[in-house]
Amino acid sequence: MTGKDAEAKARPGVALDAQAALALLATMWRIRVFEERVGVLKRADEVYGLMHLSVGQEGVAAAICSQLDVADSVYSGHRAHGHAIAKGAPLNRIMAELMGRSDGLCRGFGGSMHLVDVEHGLMGATGVVGGNIPLALGSALATRLRGGKEVAVVFFGDGAVQAGHFNESINLASLWGLPVILVCENNGFAEFTPRSAHTNVERVSDVVAPYGLMRETVDGNDVAAVWEAFGRFLELARRGEGPLLLECLTYRLRGHYEGDPTQYREALAATEWQQRDPITRLARHGTAAGWFDAEDLERAEREARTEVEAAVGFARLSPYPDVELLEELVYAGRRKP
Amino acid sequence: MARELPYIVAINEAIEFEMARDERVLYFGQNIATPSALEPFMDAFGGDRVRLTPISETAEIGMAVGAALAGLRPVVELYMSEFLLVAMDQVVNEAPRFHAMSGGQVKVPLVLKAGYGFTAGWAGQHTGSIYGMFMGVPGLKIALPSTAADAKGLMATSIRDDNPVCFFYHILLTLEHGEVPEGEYLVPFGVADVRRTGGDVTIVATGWMVDRALAAAERLAADGVEVEVIDPRTLAPLDTATILESVAKTGHLVLVDQATRHGGASAIIAAEVADQGFDSLRGPIKQITALDATIPYSEPMERFVIPDEDKIVAGVHEVLGSAPVAAKA
Amino acid sequence: MSSDQEAHGLDKDRLSWMFKQMVRIREFEERVKNTFEEHPGAIRGHTHLADGAEASIVGSLATLRGGDQVLATYRCHGYPLALGSDANAMMAEIYGKKTGICGGYGGSMHLVDVDRGFLGTSGIVGAGIPHATGAAWAAQIRKQGQVVLCFFGDGASKQGAFAESLNIASLWKLPIVFVMENNSYNVVTRVEQEDANAAAGEPLAIKAKAFSMPGVTIDGGDPIEVHGVVGAAVERARSGEGPTLVESKVYRLSAHGNIIAPPGIPLHYPEHEAIAVFGAPEEYEAALRGDPVPRFRARLIGEGTISAEEADEIAATVRQEMQAAVDFAWESQLPDAAEALNHVYA
Incomplete structure (x- = not known):
């Protein structure tokens, strides 16, 4: 199957240009500021439950979701805020969901780990590791049956790869040639433990090697590289080809969840990765290419801060949901007229 | 002598006591809360008997069944009771079946330690109080401690029991303190x-x-x-x-x-x-x-x-x- | 006798023993199959036969030594026979009798003989793989050089339990050999209909790569080849170098199992799926021509290891043994109904 692999690589993707790069920068800042703000809100107990933040992983969400159409399906997991933002879910409603308010994406029912925004193609986020992978296969199958061009993209971490349902899904996706793009955000940690404690196989793209799907490993903190590789994959998937696996090597700049003492993290590695911050890197790259200047950069950050602050204000004013909502949500088909 | 201990420490104390008492007892699972929580067990009992696993619930619980068939007494840390559901076959249709199906030739002594009831904003998939569904599984025992002392005593009894035991600990109780007897302490099963x-x-x-x-x-x-x-x-x-x-x-x-x-x-x-x-x-x-x-x-x-x-x-x-x-x- | 055989310690006695075990398994399975006519109604539920896999089973088990352990699937009659379990008690179990090896609690799918290292089987596809992996962990902890053989079918390799277990076994370097008996059929589905590797024309042993584990494909119809390859994997496992995936290609000569029918409808073995479902009698006939039992008999006689008379004598002895097993099973008492609750808890 190395032939198929080579084919995917030879096909040129759409190179990143000034306009797209600036849009990516804006998205990454919105995610970064949003996540940092959630961290603060968590310490103030304004958001409820467990918060898994994606600071440091913004590049993957931005470069991938920004190339998708609204009708394309995205499935995420417990670390979903970045994917939701990049896929176009309104910040106001994400923040309201995190505060458990009635204007939240899921009307306060789902919370951080279960963000869904069907209107923007965010089809679901599951709190059980790898549980979203077979779901994305189902979406891809539905698209094929309907003869559509939509693709299904599923984000998961490297920890999910050791779960049995990952292998079950890979076999089926490969056997049926489903147009699904599996995006593994390999941050080197499954929850709290390093990948080496979970498997002998360092690269996720090697785990799927026996199944012959098109696969590539990229530096997930190099936004231009993710953009370019995903663009190629997307074109293939649009033509009904698949499955494809894009492994993005990345790094969480925060613990597994907010408040996680992160003792398991080697401080040195963290410092090193801080320098690999995807936002800083794109800013450097784009400035050198003449795509944007200091003012553009400053504006992207400023606008993100304004927007996130507005979302916090919006969420704080949103009422808590009425408990009657519960009855409506136990079974489908009971929505009140 | 009893002293005040948090519920979760009482559970760990029982596991530690039983591991020291009986070298057939194993302790393994994902993370085991955090690696720092695992370290004392690692230090005390070594990497043979204390192990970190990948996110592979079916294999974790299935391996516990196999290790039990081979004469050991595994304790599996499931962390969240919902993770039992990922491996429902092993919990319901493997572990409690072998003793009966073999006409009593083999036994499957293992403990599935699972947290539950985390109703503090954990939403739909991490808050379930799902123990009731296991009451319909003959051969499977269910312990549900509500105090730190019971947490210790029931864990010790779970480990010594010759059957698969689901030990459900309440996550909101983990830091609640209570009087806990020192040393060997057993709370009998089936005694309210x-x-x-x-x-x-x-x-x-x-x-x-x-x-x-x-x-x-x-x-x-x-x-x-x-x-x-x-x-x-x-x-x-x-x-x-x-x-x-x-x-x-x-x-x-x-x-x-x-x-x-x-x-x-x-x-x-x-x-x-x-x-x-x-x-x-x-x-x-x-x-x-x-x-x-x-x-x-x-x-x-x-x-x-x-x-x-x-x-x-x-x-x-x-x-x-x-x-x-x-x-x- | 070839130098290859001598290299693996397969002297005349050992080869003759292997042949006898293969004949015992075949005869036992024939008798089970025949029961549906001989003693209609005596066997309830589902049976699964190992005919066609005898060479793979015996070649693999012949590599073990005392203290090693075996876990397998619901197609489990062959292993305990070769490990030395009493055919009478096994047949009685399948007849649901009190004298059965599990006292009538387990039946055909759940044979157990702990004393001979046969720790048990699961009726759920793939579920036994983690059990065997756990037993291998126990062996690693005991440090007595024990090895575990884990048998399962090709269908099980699509179960999550397979991937999870092989990953952990590789990571922890467990003393286990995973023997996948690829009989090309998952009940009535052909392997290339449900396996991406088979569909791409690849051997299933390639799956081992995903776990950084050696994977090898062998002719499961040749007990000497099986013995050599599984033996090397067993030695590798015993020396602490970790697990191996062996894909042993076999052809099951009977249908997946007897028909599944409500009480009152006589049970029987239907025609093999190659004929009944896929309309490919030539495939089945070719498989019959490659039947490992006569193939091994011809080889042993051809190489002068045993004579035709000795082979016939073995067959006659085995026929008597299995006739006695059927008689024993038929004449044994059913368990008392109230015994049903004897083993709810250990």
Whole structure:
């Protein structure tokens, strides 16, 4: 199957240009500021439950979701805020969901780990590791049956790869040639433990090697590289080809969840990765290419801060949901007229 | 000598004691809360018997079955009870079946240690009180400690039991302190604990609800209602005798459980009392349970779904036909 | 006798023993199959036969030594026979009798003989793989050089339990050999209909790569080849170098199992799926021509290891043994109904 692999690589993707790069920068800042703000809100107990933040992983969400159409399906997991933002879910409603308010994406029912925004193609986020992978296969199958061009993209971490349902899904996706793009955000940690404690196989793209799907490993903190590789994959998937696996090597700049003492993290590695911050890197790259200047950069950050602050204000004013909502949500088909 | 310990430390103490006592005991799972929590076990018992696993629940529980068949006594840390559901086949259709299917030739002593009931904003997939569904699995035992002492004693008994045991610990209780005996301490299975005696009404409460029921009983006592509070401590085996005895005395039964109303421990206990103790009852059995809904994220809805002290007090007044204090005044 | 055989310690006695075990398995399975006519109604539920896999089973088990352990699937009659379990008690179990090896609690799918290292089987596809992996962990901890053989079918390799277990076994270097008996059929589905590797024309042993584990495909119809390859994997496992995936290609000569029918409808073995479902009698006939039992008999006689008379004598002895097993099973008492609750808890 190395032939198929080579084919995917030879096909040129759409190179990143000034306009797209600036849009990516804006998205990454919105995610970064949003996540940092959630961290603060968590310490103030304004958001409820467990918060898994994606600071440091913004590049993957931005470069991938920004190339998708609204009708394309995205499935995420417990670390979903970045994917939701990049896929176009309104910040106001994400923040309201995190505060458990009635204007939240899921009307306060789902919370951080279960963000869904069907209107923007965010089809679901599951709190059980790898549980979203077979779901994305189902979406891809539905698209094929309907003869559509939509693709299904599923984000998961490297920890999910050791779960049995990952292998079950890979076999089926490969056997049926489903147009699904599996995006593994390999941050080197499954929850709290390093990948080496979970498997002998360092690269996720090697785990799927026996199944012959098109696969590539990229530096997930190099936004231009993710953009370019995903663009190629997307074109293939649009033509009904698949499955494809894009492994993005990345790094969480925060613990597994907010408040996680992160003792398991080697401080040195963290410092090193801080320098690999995807936002800083794109800013450097784009400035050198003449795509944007200091003012553009400053504006992207400023606008993100304004927007996130507005979302916090919006969420704080949103009422808590009425408990009657519960009855409506136990079974489908009971929505009140 | 007893000292004050948090519930979670009491559980760890039992595992540590049993591992030191019996080298067949293993402890493994994902993360085991955090690697720093695992380290003392690693240091004490070495990497053969204490191991970190990948996120592979079917293999973790299945390997525990195999290691048990081969003569060891594994304790699997599941972290969240919902992760049992990922490996439902192993929990329901493998571990408890081998002893019976082999005509008693083999036994499968293992402990599935799973946290539950995390109703603190964990939303739909990490808050379930799912122990009731396992009551219908012959061969599987279910321990559900509500105090730090019981947590230690039931864990030790779970490890020494020759059968697969689901040990459900309540995540909201983990840091609650209680008196815990030092050294070897065993709490027998199938022996309910009468936590408060009273002649007017029997409350059977489980897990986190035991403290809520005791607080409600305190309030009711101020109204002159004497409540007997029973904690079954293990759901399988279930000490129906103690419950029937109490109902014979009080004539009234209120069941308090954080799980759903249907298919749960409360429904099963209600059925047993209706079946075996109907003549003792002087009124309908009342179930104060979570509503049959996925636990919502948002705090007001979450509170609405699960039982609390007020709901228990109201339930007791309802079965006794007595008006609440506010109405009396 | 070839130098290859001598290299693996397969002297005349050992080869003759292997042949006898293969004949015992075949005869036992024939008798089970025949029961549906001989003693209609005596066997309830589902049976699964190992005919066609005898060379793979015996070649693999012949590599073990005392203390090693075996876990397998619901197609489990062959292993305990070769490990030395009493054919009478095994047949009685399948007849549901009190004298059965599990007292009538397990039946055909759940044979157990702990004393001979046969720790048990699961009726759920793939579920036994983690059990075997766990037993291998126990062996690693005991440090007595024990090895575990884990048998399963090709269908099980699509179960999550397979991937999870092989990953952990590789990561922890467990003393286990995973023997996948690829019989090309998952009940009535052909392997290339449900396996991406088979569909791409690749051997299933390639799956081992995902776990950084050696994977090898062998002719499961040749007990000497099986013995050599599984033996090397067993030695590798015993020396602490970790697990191996062996894909042993076999052809099951009977249908997946007897028909599944409500009580009252006589049970029987239907025609093999190659004929009944896929309309490919030539495939089945070719498989019959490659039947490992006569193939091994011809080889042993051809190489002068045993004579035709000795082979016939073995067959005659085995026929008597299995006739006695059927008689024993038929004449044994059913368990008392009240014994049903004897083993709810250990």
